[in-house]
Amino acid sequence: MNHWLLKSEPGTFSIDDLAAAPRRTTTWDGVRNYQARNTLRDSMKKGDTAFFYHSSCEIPGIAGIVRIVKEGYPDKTAFDPQDAHFDPESDASEPRWYVVDVQLVRKLKRLITLDELRKHARKQLADFVVLRRGNRLSVTPVSKTEWEFVLSLE
């Protein structure tokens, strides 16, 4: 069972939006980065859990936990000219972009802020990908020890 971190801008889609969604489930679509695509397509498995991270907002941080309920399949928003994530280069017969479906497990009791995570960047979270300078990946792996440590902060 592996762990991940998924970034979302709460102005676009927040943890509360997920909590309000039917079956508290959503399709994680619109990812347009090859490394993140590979993770979605190849590595994320049903039953894996992920932190739901709020980025590009007033207080960035980890807001909740989600579970992968459907493994990688083609991102249909790439085929829709009306969609903001339309990619004319992606063809249904050879899809370029992938999604997974995630379900809310629970919101954290409180937001674990980026500020707070940084306080541990020299020790327990020395390799935490989201703390890396210039990190822009929207889908990143989280080790078991990092996962447990972050939850211990809660």
Add this chain to the structure above:
DNA sequence: GCCAACGTTGGC
């Protein structure tokens, strides 16, 4: 294959 230009991300 190199690399400059450009666009996007994301914290501040």
Add this chain to the structure above:
DNA sequence: GCCAACGTTGGC
């Protein structure tokens, strides 16, 4: 709104 980081694009 600014800017550093970094992925992508396209000319050569």
